[in-house]
């Protein structure tokens with residue numbers, strides 16, 4: 052009898068599909084994750100930028116700590132254990148010992164994959180100017196620490212995680228240096244390559260060829276360094292994963308700005324057609340109201356016996 056599949060095993064399965072890309076909407080809290088799950092995506096991406104913006108009200112400048120990121124990603128991973136979650140892990144939050152702690156904590160939280168990069172600790176969004184890098188050996192020591200920590204978890208608990216090596220070296224050192232860093236990370240044991248901020252379609256095509264057969268991730272950031280392409284085009288180029296870190300963040304930024312301006316301007320909150328039809332229950336249903344009431348009843352609770 053085969054047991055239930057782990058998050059990492061589910062992601063490995065998605066990655067092994069021939070010529071097929073996995074689309075990962077970027078989410079950063081319970082609501083955005085639930086909305087993405089409701090659409091039936093195969094995989095979610097927990098954005099570090101979105102976590103910094105939403106939890107701290109601060110930009111993506113390396114201010115999110117391990118525990119804040121872990122708590123957020125763990126909660127999101129717990130919402131539907133059948134859908135693997137890829138989570139940002141920035142620089143690993145310190146030296147090799149800290150990277151190992153990060154990897155073990157992410158594995159224990161049931162996170163399917165994490166990415167580790169070669170920026171300095173005071174990092175910034177990969178699509179901003181003026182990025183600074185650690186030297187190659189320091190980057191590779193982060194990857195090695197991650198691989199060693201994962202091996203310990205495999206041996207002792209049979210638990211796993213997909214390791215994604217990200218390089219930000221393109222901006223400062225050029226394509227061959229960046230590609231070389233990813234190749235070395237893969238030799239050490241990284242499962243997926245992530246070239247941050249390719250600036251041309253040629254670089255996108257080339258990185259898939261140069262890292263093959265290792266799966267490659269594309270980071271789709273509208274208004275960022277990389278030319279826009281559809282997920283179908285990315286699939287044709289050979290990418291196996293595409294993340295949209297700004298998907299929910301941009302929608303909330305724009306719709307909440309408009310709603311605030313409307314209230315400030317008119318002194319009244321606009322009631323949408325949807326709100327009129329669904330009432331307050333619509334939103335709560337989207338985050339599991341019916342399931343919660345059902346669970347309470349199944350456990351013998353009676354708080355909601357008369358309905359909600």
Ligand SMILES: C[C@](O)(C(=O)O)[C@H](CC(=O)O)C(=O)O
Pocket residue numbers: 077097098099100101111139175176177178270272296297
């Ligand atoms: C992928 C990323 O690391 C993230 O935090 O989601 C960011 C995305 C962004 O800031 O738009 C990145 O550095 O690309």
